[in-house]
Structure formats: C-alpha cells, structure tokens
Amino acid sequence: MAQGQMAPGIVAGRLSSDELAANFDDLHPAYAPHEAAVAADRCYFCYDAPCQTACPTEIDIPLFIRQIQTGHPEAAARTILEQNILGGMCARVCPTETLCEEACVREAAEGKPVEIGRLQRYATDTLMARGVHPFTRAASTGKRVAVVGAGPAGLACAHRLAMLGHDVVIHEARPKAGGLNEFGIAAYKATGGFAGAEVDWLLQIGGITVEQGSALGQGLTLDALRADYDAVFLSIGLAGVNALRAAGEDKAGVRDAVDFIAELRQADDLSALPVGRNVVVIGGGMTAIDAAVQSKLLGAENVTVAYRRSRAEMGASGFEQDLAASKGVRLMFNVMPVAVHGNGAAVEIELEYTTSAGGSVTGTGETVRLAADQVFKAIGQTLRGAPEGLELDGRKIKVEGAGRTSVPGVWAGGDCASGGEDLTVTAVAEGRDAAMDIHAQLSA
Amino acid sequence: MADLKTNFLGIESPNPFWLASAPPTDKEYNVRRAFEAGWGGVVWKTLGSEGPPVVNVNGPRYGAIYGADRRLLGLNNIELITDRPLETNLEEIARVKADYPDRAVIVSIMVPCEEAAWKAILPRVAETGADGIELNFGCPHGMSERGMGAAVGQVPEYIEMVTRWCKTHYDKPVIVKLTPNITDIRYPARAARNGGADAVSLINTISSITSVNLDNFSPEPSIDGKGSHGGYCGPAVKPIAMNMVAEIARDPETQGLPISGIGGVTTWRDAAEFMSLGCGTVQVCTAAMTYGFRVVEEMKSGLSQWMDEKGYTSVDDFIGRAVPNVTDWQYLNLNYVAKAKIDQDQCIKCGRCYAACEDTSHQAISMSEDRVFEVMDDECVACNLCVDVCPIEGCISMVPMQPGETDPRTGKVVQADYANWTTHPNNPMARAAE
Ligand SMILES: Cc1cc2nc3c(=O)[nH]c(=O)nc-3n(C[C@H](O)[C@H](O)[C@H](O)COP(=O)(O)OP(=O)(O)OC[C@H]3O[C@@H](n4cnc5c(N)ncnc54)[C@H](O)[C@@H]3O)c2cc1C
Numbered sequence A: 001m002a003q004g005q006m007a008p009g010i011v012a013g014r015l016s017s018d019e020l021a022a023n024f025d026d027l028h029p030a031y032a033p034h035e036a037a038v039a040a041d042r043c044y045f046c047y048d049a050p051c052q053t054a055c056p057t058e059i060d061i062p063l064f065i066r067q068i069q070t071g072h073p074e075a076a077a078r079t080i081l082e083q084n085i086l087g088g089m090c091a092r093v094c095p096t097e098t099l100c101e102e103a104c105v106r107e108a109a110e111g112k113p114v115e116i117g118r119l120q121r122y123a124t125d126t127l128m129a130r131g132v133h134p135f136t137r138a139a140s141t142g143k144r145v146a147v148v149g150a151g152p153a154g155l156a157c158a159h160r161l162a163m164l165g166h167d168v169v170i171h172e173a174r175p176k177a178g179g180l181n182e183f184g185i186a187a188y189k190a191t192g193g194f195a196g197a198e199v200d201w202l203l204q205i206g207g208i209t210v211e212q213g214s215a216l217g218q219g220l221t222l223d224a225l226r227a228d229y230d231a232v233f234l235s236i237g238l239a240g241v242n243a244l245r246a247a248g249e250d251k252a253g254v255r256d257a258v259d260f261i262a263e264l265r266q267a268d269d270l271s272a273l274p275v276g277r278n279v280v281v282i283g284g285g286m287t288a289i290d291a292a293v294q295s296k297l298l299g300a301e302n303v304t305v306a307y308r309r310s311r312a313e314m315g316a317s318g319f320e321q322d323l324a325a326s327k328g329v330r331l332m333f334n335v336m337p338v339a340v341h342g343n344g345a346a347v348e349i350e351l352e353y354t355t356s357a358g359g360s361v362t363g364t365g366e367t368v369r370l371a372a373d374q375v376f377k378a379i380g381q382t383l384r385g386a387p388e389g390l391e392l393d394g395r396k397i398k399v400e401g402a403g404r405t406s407v408p409g410v411w412a413g414g415d416c417a418s419g420g421e422d423l424t425v426t427a428v429a430e431g432r433d434a435a436m437d438i439h440a441q442l443s444a
Numbered sequence B: 001m002a003d004l005k006t007n008f009l010g011i012e013s014p015n016p017f018w019l020a021s022a023p024p025t026d027k028e029y030n031v032r033r034a035f036e037a038g039w040g041g042v043v044w045k046t047l048g049s050e051g052p053p054v055v056n057v058n059g060p061r062y063g064a065i066y067g068a069d070r071r072l073l074g075l076n077n078i079e080l081i082t083d084r085p086l087e088t089n090l091e092e093i094a095r096v097k098a099d100y101p102d103r104a105v106i107v108s109i110m111v112p113c114e115e116a117a118w119k120a121i122l123p124r125v126a127e128t129g130a131d132g133i134e135l136n137f138g139c140p141h142g143m144s145e146r147g148m149g150a151a152v153g154q155v156p157e158y159i160e161m162v163t164r165w166c167k168t169h170y171d172k173p174v175i176v177k178l179t180p181n182i183t184d185i186r187y188p189a190r191a192a193r194n195g196g197a198d199a200v201s202l203i204n205t206i207s208s209i210t211s212v213n214l215d216n217f218s219p220e221p222s223i224d225g226k227g228s229h230g231g232y233c234g235p236a237v238k239p240i241a242m243n244m245v246a247e248i249a250r251d252p253e254t255q256g257l258p259i260s261g262i263g264g265v266t267t268w269r270d271a272a273e274f275m276s277l278g279c280g281t282v283q284v285c286t287a288a289m290t291y292g293f294r295v296v297e298e299m300k301s302g303l304s305q306w307m308d309e310k311g312y313t314s315v316d317d318f319i320g321r322a323v324p325n326v327t328d329w330q331y332l333n334l335n336y337v338a339k340a341k342i343d344q345d346q347c348i349k350c351g352r353c354y355a356a357c358e359d360t361s362h363q364a365i366s367m368s369e370d371r372v373f374e375v376m377d378d379e380c381v382a383c384n385l386c387v388d389v390c391p392i393e394g395c396i397s398m399v400p401m402q403p404g405e406t407d408p409r410t411g412k413v414v415q416a417d418y419a420n421w422t423t424h425p426n427n428p429m430a431r432a433a434e
C-alpha cells in the first residue's frame, strides 16, 4: 500500500508504482510518424531562418524539417548532429520556448510555433534507434587532448576532436559520464535511460577514452595534464552550491536540490525515494522548478517554490512556471527565507516578504511561516575545483574567443566558463567551438 | 439568400452544381442520396452498349498528389465506364428521374463509333425520361484503346459525325464532353457545334502518371508491378480546365455555345470562376469523392452569399462576365505599372519573398539586419512572385502607379493611355499607328 500524500515527515512510497510510472513519463512524448509529418508540414522553409539564428548550435532547422517532410528522418538527424552531437538530448531539454520556437515565424503568425524540439527528437530518435553512428574519424593526427568533465560541453568537444583525428581522454570525477544530463535534468525530460544511451552512442565514434573517478584537483593537476597532452579542455560545470544564509539551515530535512535530483535520477525504484509531505524549494531557476515538480510527482502534498524576486524576474521560463503550476506546485514571489524552525529536523520555514527593484532585494519586515518538513536549496551552483592560475571572470573561468583561457593550451566551456547561458545546448556549442579552435591550433 | 436556380439548355435545376459522370453517379443508391444532399443535377456514370459490361482492374485504380497536410490536390484514375449491366442502369435512371422531377438527370454515353450502336442505345435512354445526354469523348484510358472516348474526342471529324447521329436519333439536348488531351481545344469544340451539339462540357481527365514506386519502379497506381497512364482530375487541373473553357467562350466560331464547366471544382469560388468564364453549370467529381456529397452545402451557401454581396439575383447576372477580359498577351496594356508593397504590420519575417525575388533575377527586395523586408521600387518589375510565395494572404499587395508618376525603375512617366505590344517600338512586327 502506498503511504499517500498525507503521511507525515519525509517518507518513501507515497504513491503506487503505477502512479509513479505515469507521473514520470515523457513530458513531451515522441511523435508518431503521422504526427511528425503534420508538424513538419507547417514549416515555411524560411530564408536565413530566425529559428536557426536563435539556436545556440545553429542547427539548419528548415533543412532538417524539409528532410523529415521528404521521408528522410535519418538525413534530418545528420543535419542536426553535424551541428549538435547531443541533438537528441537537446531535443528533450532545450527551453525551446525561449530559443528556436520563440523565434519561429509561426509564433509571430499565429502564436503556435513549429514544434522544432519534437521534430528534432523524431529525427534523432529514428537514427539512434538504428544503433548506427553517422560519423567516422579522420586519419589519426597523433595529437592527444585531455578533456576534464564528461558533461555536454566535454562530450561535444571530445566527439568533435575525435572526429577530426585526435585522441581524447576524458577525465571524469563521477562514476558515470553525462554530467547533468545524467544527474541533473528532470527525469520526465530524459526518460528510459536516454542520457546513458546517448553517451554510449556518441562514443561509437572511437578515439575517446573515458577515465571515470579521475578528478582534477584530486591527484590530477592542470600542470600534469598540460605536460601529458597537446591541449586541455576544461568542462567541469558548476559543482558547488550557494549557501542559504538562513538560521537553521543545518537542520535535518534541509538539503541541496541538485543532490536530491541526482539521487532521484539515479534511483532504480522511485517508490524507495523519500520525499516530504510539505516541501519548500528556495530559488527561482530551472533547478528550483525541477525539484518542486519532481517532489510533487513523488507524492508530496504541498510543494511551494519560494522566490525572492518577482515573477517577471524569475529565471525559469513561462513554460516552466506553467508546468509547475499545472502539477499543483505553488509559486510564491517576493519572499526570502529567514529561518528554518524545528527541533533538530525542519518543521516550518519562515519567509520574509521583499520588494525587488533594480536588482536589489529588500525585506519588508513582514514574515510568514509555512509547514516544511523538507527544504530544498536551489539558489544557484558555483564553480568548484577550478585549478589555480586560471584567470576568472566573476565566478567563472574567464574565456575569450572559442573558449581560450588565460593559460596557453587550455580551453574551457560549458557552465564553468564565462559567457553564454547555463544550458545544455550552450555547453554543446561551446565544446564544439573550442574543439575547432584546438584543432586549428594543433594543425597550425 | 440569392436564388441559384439554373436553366441550362432548357433543363432546369435548383442550383448549378451537378455531379459529373463518375463513380458517385454510378447507381440509384448514390444518386438518390446526392439529391437528398442538395445537388442540382447529375450526369449518370457513362453507359456502354448492351451486352456484357466492361470490367475494371481488381487492384488500385486511383493515384494521388498531395499538398501540405496530405490535402488531396490531384487524383488520377484508371477506371472505365460503368461496369454494371445497361438494363440495370436504365431502370434506375427512370426511377430516379420520376422521383426527382426538379433535378437535372443527364445520361452519359459511350458506344462504338458506328451509327448503329448509337441508334440502338438512344431510344432506350430517351425512354428513361432523362433530361439529356452527354457524349463521353473524353475518357483517356481503357476505352480509347477500343476506339472510344478520347480516341473519338481527339479527331474533330468523328466528334462532328457522332454528334450529328445523336441529334438525328435523339430529341433532347446533346452535350458533348471534351477531352483536354489535345493541343487546341477549339477544334473539337467547333466540331461539336458543327455537328449540332447543344452544349459542350469540359474537361474530362488529363492523361497522367501521378508517381513512380521507387522500390519496384512501377507507376502508381500499380497493378501487379505495372501501371498505366490514368486520368488526372481534382483541384490541380482547374487552371487547365478554365483556360480551355475560356478559349471556347471567346472563340468567334463557338461563342455563345453553352458550356458546362468541369475540372477541380471544390468550393463555391471555383464554381463562380468557371461560371464567370461562361459556364451555365459546373460539374463536380473529385470534391465529392474526397469529402462526400455534403460538400455541396458549402458550395450553395457560398455562391449565394457572394451573389447577395454583389447584388446578383440570378446566376445569369454573372455568367460570362469574365469572358471579355480574357485576351491575348499582345493586347495587354504595357502602360500599366504596379509595384509590390509589403505591409510591415502583417509581415512575419519569414524571408520567403526575399529568397524568391533574390533568386529569381529581380533582386528587388532588401533585407535589413533585423529582418525588415522592403521592396525597392527602382528594381521591382511587379512580377507578383513575392505575393505568390508569401505565407500571409494580403501581406504583400500590388499597388498600381498613377499616371504622371515616374517609375523609378525605368525613369519613365506612367502614361494614362493604353498601349500594347502590337504598336510597341521594340516589336519588329509593330503596325505603325496611322
Ligand atoms: C537541476 C538542473 C536542471 C537543468 N535542466 C536543464 C534543462 O532542462 N535544459 C537545459 O538546457 N539545461 C538545464 N540545466 C543546465 C544544464 O544541465 C547545464 O547547463 C549543462 O549540463 C552544462 O554542461 P557542462 O558540460 O558545462 O557541465 P555539467 O553537465 O555540469 O558537467 C560537468 C562534468 O564535470 C564533472 N566534473 C566536475 N568537476 C570535476 C573535476 N574536478 N574533475 C573531473 N570532473 C569533474 C562532473 O562530474 C560532470 O560530469 C539544468 C541544470 C540543473 C542543475
């Protein structure tokens, strides 16, 4: 028997396995061929297409949609993957509503863009279902490149370098490759073990060795890498998390949202994963929304996202906000945590109302208490473990051009590097572009 | 609601929408339901001579061409005339006509090119009480190989001869249905008139291959790995049909010959266009085959609404109205100058106009960094291509220049008077304007 939503405290098995399976099913189910044909027919084959300009990896969207129209989804996939080797994951996780689909002229025409993301998934799924890898390696150059971190940026960089004939070793701290594709993305966006399958498929190119459990800063140094390899690409993401700075932050039941999500993503059996009855998520980005929605889907009774600024300032897109609301998550704006109350374990959270204007947040003095047996902190990730000697830009590794750091022979990209939004697709673009720059330098 | 009553050759029908001779009119069961659905008349599926009926293939007989969203734009068929016994059809025609005296019932006929064959069938058709006959000189496949259908329709002398036989052995109106599979439609039309035809109807289907199967290299529709040319119809053939209708309507030798327009009629608008080119009725086949009999509802309500808006009280008010405006290229006014204009409020910035104009040699549309598309009047030749490719109807319009204005492309002042190619200085054959 399932515990139900009302069971007090942080408990596992609130919902039955059937309910859990339904809740964590694909957010945007795959198109059947007929649906894909109907969706593809809507594309106008725009000139210098705005959707393509809006895509960080600049996929030739009108061309790939036309290839779907003419009955060649595999060719469409190739068009996609030439620009974005993680086109399969991006099709699932890109916030298309703020990227290609926002720019689609049919959004302007009738408020209903061509469903580019789902078409991209249709194409890439079709190709990957065949188990073939569409690219081959160029003749070996004899050059060796170290990539640190096997997230989207590292994988994209490694793949492009391998394709160009270089030998790549990826040093990855965790026991699995994929980065946040594997440990961070919401479960209902990448169902069926897709993240792992995509990594395996990507590695079919050959020439890439992944060394798991090999962490920079723990035995591995940048100097050693520079000595052993012809070039180094850093793609270590943002491994740290910001502190809440609220009284009672150390009470049981308070934890980082990313850890909770990672645990959820790795869980073999969701009914064994505990979740609170009253969950409060602090933050306003994609991580906050994902933690809240997934808590709700696990069976929490009340889930609230508490964000210290206004709705307009929220990092999560309108689509994400609507998704949360549709699952029954309550969104609270202009509230910040001041204390977590409870005798050892969290019972309530005290929030102070704020005004937010021009970047600064000021408490009004008025507070409110919410029942909270579980509190997730989702107030931003930070760079952790970046090697000494690299110039920083704010809180990220400073890069110029195609990911060049201040140290010769060392490139960086993805979340850990300055510039660009923290998105999977941006990480892929930066990894790819750095690879091209490394290649140019190594071939010079 | 405007009255759609139609009188064609003295045959009255409550509206000009007739079902063309084809599968929807092949049996009593269908025709009764068609009349209940509101069709003004039917041309019964073509009858052949007494004796064992023809046989059809036992595999696919239709092929198709699609537009976006699998909208059927063109249909092709390798079907023959009715494959039911003559006697059965005649009995059914008589019963239906008796029950629907206010609807037009025309019998389509195709028998061998011998007077005896026609002399034998015509009295039997007359006995049914049907309002007239249509001679099927059009079928491009199956029957033409047997010296019937298009084989007759392609030889004007035969048309004239057979038409004359029919006028001799039958009292009521004789309509000659023409095949479009011919170079100049005016010749068969003139032959029909010379033979005494009361009207022509056109077009029958166009010889065609709709597609080829790229696995077994058989044309579609494929019968056991082989295909045959079929007859093409549906929305895709409308432009061809309308041109042929107009040619007959304005040919001095056939001017005034009543026409029943056929080919791609799908909406009220198609019908109004055919009628404005001189058709007294229209016939519909593919639209009924695609959407069922009830499409006629929209055709009737649409036509009558348009007539109300225009103040027409009878279809005669607009039949033939476009005919005087169909002319030869050489008489078009070369002093008429227009420029494309893009309505920026409607533009969705797809850039299709730009790609079309840029790659079609005029290079008259500019594109800014922020995707504002504008027509450059000094390059625009007013070809209309941008209008045709723009996905937003009404976004680009053709604005005529006024006399006295200077065309920035040519530097010439727009003239108020009319001048055509026949007197143009570049025309080596120009007749000096005395
Ligand atoms: C919860 C959550 C949800 C998200 N949802 C979306 C979404 O829906 N759509 C979207 O586009 N983006 C989303 N993002 C953002 C997206 O996941 C990241 O922008 C993207 O993964 C960045 O890729 P990366 O390769 O730079 O870093 P990561 O994916 O973080 O990968 C970094 C890799 O480096 C490894 N590593 C770290 N330190 C070391 C070290 N010292 N030595 C060796 N290896 C190391 C890590 O283990 C990891 O494998 C989300 C992020 C989070 C946290």
Ligand SMILES: Cc1cc2nc3c(=O)[nH]c(=O)nc-3n(C[C@H](O)[C@H](O)[C@H](O)COP(=O)(O)O)c2cc1C
Residues within 6 Å of the ligand: B020, B021, B022, B023, B045, B046, B075, B076, B077, B079, B080, B081, B082, B108, B136, B138, B139, B177, B203, B204, B205, B231, B232, B233, B234, B235, B237, B262, B263, B264, B265, B283, B284, B285, B286, B287
């Ligand atoms: C399956 C099929 C069978 C047809 N059979 C006949 C026929 O027996 N006699 C005839 O005169 N026309 C026949 N036609 C031609 C139609 O009457 C009509 O002329 C032609 O289809 C063009 O009109 P549409 O575009 O409305 O279909 C047939 C057409 C089709 C599609």
Ligand code: SF4
Residues within 6 Å of the ligand: A042, A043, A044, A045, A046, A049, A050, A051, A052, A061, A062, A065, A103, A104, A105, A106, A114, A116, B350
């Ligand atoms: S903007 Fe929309 S319609 Fe235009 S090419 Fe891109 S997907 Fe197609």
Ligand code: SF4
Residues within 6 Å of the ligand: B339, B340, B356, B357, B362, B363, B364, B365, B375, B376, B379, B380, B381, B382, B383, B384, B385, B386, B387
């Ligand atoms: S009318 Fe023709 S020439 Fe003029 S802008 Fe349009 S496409 Fe170009």
Ligand code: SF4
Residues within 6 Å of the ligand: B342, B346, B347, B348, B349, B350, B351, B352, B353, B354, B373, B389, B390, B391, B392, B395, B396
């Ligand atoms: S084709 Fe039409 S909608 Fe597209 S850019 Fe040109 S004017 Fe605008």
